[in-house]
Amino acid sequence: MEHVEKEMTSEESLRIITEMIQTAKSGIKDNGFFYLLWGWLVFIACVSQYFFLYVVYNQYNWLAWAILMPLGGVVSTLYGIRLGRKEKVKTYLDQFMSYVLIAFLMSLFTVLFYTARTNNPALGYPLIMMVYGAWLFISGGALKFKPLVIGGCINWVLALISMFLDFQWQLVMLALAVLLGYIIPGHLLKANHKEQ
Amino acid sequence: MSQFKDLDPILHSQLRLAVMSLLISVKDAEFSWLREKTNATAGNLSVQINKLKEAGYIDVSKKFRDNYPLTTCTVTKKGAHAFDEYVKNLKQYLK
Numbered sequence: 596m597e598h599v600e601k602e603m604t605s606e607e608s609l610r611i612i613t614e615m616i617q618t619a620k621s622g623i624k625d626n627g628f629f630y631l632l633w634g635w636l637v638f639i640a641c642v643s644q645y646f647f648l649y650v651v652y653n654q655y656n657w658l659a660w661a662i663l664m665p666l667g668g669v670v671s672t673l674y675g676i677r678l679g680r681k682e683k684v685k686t687y688l689d690q691f692m693s694y695v696l697i698a699f700l701m702s703l704f705t706v707l708f709y710t711a712r713t714n715n716p717a718l719g720y721p722l723i724m725m726v727y728g729a730w731l732f733i734s735g736g737a738l739k740f741k742p743l744v745i746g747g748c749i750n751w752v753l754a755l756i757s758m759f760l761d762f763q764w765q766l767v768m769l770a771l772a773v774l775l776g777y778i779i780p781g782h783l784l785k786a787n788h789k790e791q
Numbered sequence: 792m793s794q795f796k797d798l799d800p801i802l803h804s805q806l807r808l809a810v811m812s813l814l815i816s817v818k819d820a821e822f823s824w825l826r827e828k829t830n831a832t833a834g835n836l837s838v839q840i841n842k843l844k845e846a847g848y849i850d851v852s853k854k855f856r857d858n859y860p861l862t863t864c865t866v867t868k869k870g871a872h873a874f875d876e877y878v879k880n881l882k883q884y885l886k
Contacts, residue, residue, distance in 0.1 A: 605884035608798070608808060612878065615812035618828050680856070683824035686817045 619684075625738060627784030632670060634777025636663045641770035649763055691737060699730040720765040724754035724772045731776050742783045746776030798884075801846045802877045806831055806839045811874050814849060814866045822862035840864060848873055 603611075640659040647656035682689075703726050710719025728750035735743025750772045757768045802808050809829045814820060826836050840862075843849045848870030854861045866874070 603803060603805060603808075605798075605881055607805075608803065608877075608881055609885065611805060611808050612812045612881075615809045615828070616816050619813045619816035683827075684817050684820040690818050 619686075624689075624788075625784055626788040627781040628674060629671060630743075630777045630781030630784060632674075633667055634773045634781050636667045637773045638770050638778060639663060641766050641773070645763070645766045645770070648766075688737060692734065695730065695733050695737070699726065702726045702729070717762040717765060720762075720769050721754045721757040724750045724757060724769060727772060727776055728754060731780070735780070740780070740784060740787070742780035743776075746780045750776045798880055799873055799877050801842065801848065802873060804839070806835065807843055808877075810836070810839060810843060810864075811848065811866065811870065814864055815871065815874050819863050819865040822864070825864065843870070846870075846873075 640663050643659035644656045647653040647658075703723065706719055706722045706726055710716055710722070713719075728747045730747070731743050731750060732747030735741065735745075735747055753768045753772045757765045760768065802811060806829060809831075810825055813825060813828055822833075822836070822840070825831075825840075826833060829836065831839075840849065840851060844851050847867060850865045850867055852863045852865075854863070
């Protein structure tokens with residue numbers, strides 16, 4: 596941009612406005628980190644619980660959840676702080692996504708609290724998949740990223756199917772839900788980000 | 792000639808118009824981002840940002856991050872309205 600202010604024509608003004616608005620538009624900033632982190636953590640926890648519960652019949656089958664979920668919370672917080680520090684601009688989409696994230700976490704917390712209070716995981720897993728579905732569908736729509744939207748729909752379908760299954764198969768459904776809703780779209784998002 | 796309204800002199804300047812066009816598209820932006828996108832010098836950008844601030848078109852907040860000054864700019868309602876009017880008037884010239 597030039598130092599000296601000179602008389603601008605209306606065409607020049609229009610060109611500056613158009614160019615700058617285009618410049619401000621960034622592509623998808625999300626590199627898929629959170630989807631991959633939580634996708635893999637939940638997937639490992641599901642597989643581990645299935646293995647200890649139905650293969651080796653160990654009473655500490657829940658241990659992976661107890662270790663991996665707080666670990667995910669710490670890593671997410673640290674990564675989120677680092678990301679916030681690097682961010683030079685906040686778009687309206689960023690603000691919208693923050694609200695969606697808070698809504699997701701509050702809903703998830705409510706479901707987890709209810710599941711723990713009733714001590715009935717078979718009740719909670721379909722509801723967790725339903726909450727995952729909403730989060731993925733809205734995020735995918737806002738980012739205009741189809742794999743997340745599809746992942747969200749898959750989570751809703753698996754949530755419905757899980758309502759008719761016992762706990763053993765619900766674990767398999769949850770693992771499948773995070774694989775199709777988080778892990779695969781997360782890898783695609785990462786590839787998309789690298790390409791940009 | 793009276794059919795054309797005068798274009799707002801605060802906005803009718805290359806750098807100030809560029810800054811407003813960038814800020815109108817985002818919620819808030821740091822000084823360094825504006826500098827990067829406009830390719831302006833820090834001094835010139837600082838002067839133009841001050842002019843926009845004095846006109847009440849943008850809010851400028853100054854903080855510190857890791858002991859370095861951090862300047863963040865946001866468009867005000869008055870600024871958004873002025874930008875809207877500027878674009879409307881510009882369209883008349885382009886007809």
